[in-house]
Amino acid sequence: MKLKDPIDNFPSQTQETIYARISSGNSCYEIASFIVNLRQISFEASLEEEYMICVDEEGFPIGDLPVLDTGLSTIDYSFTWY
Structure with a gap:
């Protein structure tokens, strides 16, 4: 089953x-x-x-990267963004 809009299909917890x-x-x-x-x-x-993210010859980003801040503790939660 694929959900069209998961936010509307689940209660808050x-x-x-x-x-x-x-x-x-x-x-x-x-x-x-x-x-x-x-x-x-x-x-x-x-x-x-x-x-558009530019990198140097070593592959390191040039300039600031976009930040997605969930407000959750990185000690209690781990994140993988892709």
Whole structure:
């Protein structure tokens, strides 16, 4: 199931159980579950649709990079942006 607008489909805090079926491709399979804690965060980002980032000969950025600040602690949370 693909959600059109996930923000409208989840309450501000909820817990969901996700089930996964792992198959060997034959008749053998295993079903596992895990719990995901969903938390809606609100923050305003003043980001543009696109950015051009210039790098030097070493591959290091020249100038300031765009910042996406969630307001969450980097000690308690880890982030991967792509």
